Amino acid sequence: MKRINWLTIIVMAVLLMAASLSAGTYSGGSSTEANPYQIFTTDDLIELSNTSGDWDKHFIQTAEIKFNADGTHDEE
Numbered sequence: 001m002k003r004i005n006w007l008t009i010i011v012m013a014v015l016l017m018a019a020s021l022s023a024g025t026y027s028g029g030s031s032t033e034a035n036p037y038q039i040f041t042t043d044d045l046i047e048l049s050n051t052s053g054d055w056d057k058h059f060i061q062t063a064e065i066k067f068n069a070d071g072t073h074d075e076e
Contacts, residue, residue, distance in 0.1 A: 031057035042073035
């Protein structure tokens with residue numbers, strides 16, 4: 001039987017928690033109907049467009065979002 005390397009397990013757990021905290025957070029919310037993800041910035045909108053796993057979740061746009069004519073965006 002292989003010996004368990006606890007340091008490896010701890011590092012992997014921390015990495016998984018960090019990834020889950022940063023994924024799909026947008027500008028707030030928790031994706032439910034009562035507390036939808038908040039789309040406030042161009043970065044939120046870009047993140048949503050790149051995260052198809054969230055497309056069936058609940059969202060609310062909380063600000064006017066503008067892109068430049070060439071598709072770029074300025075930070076709010």
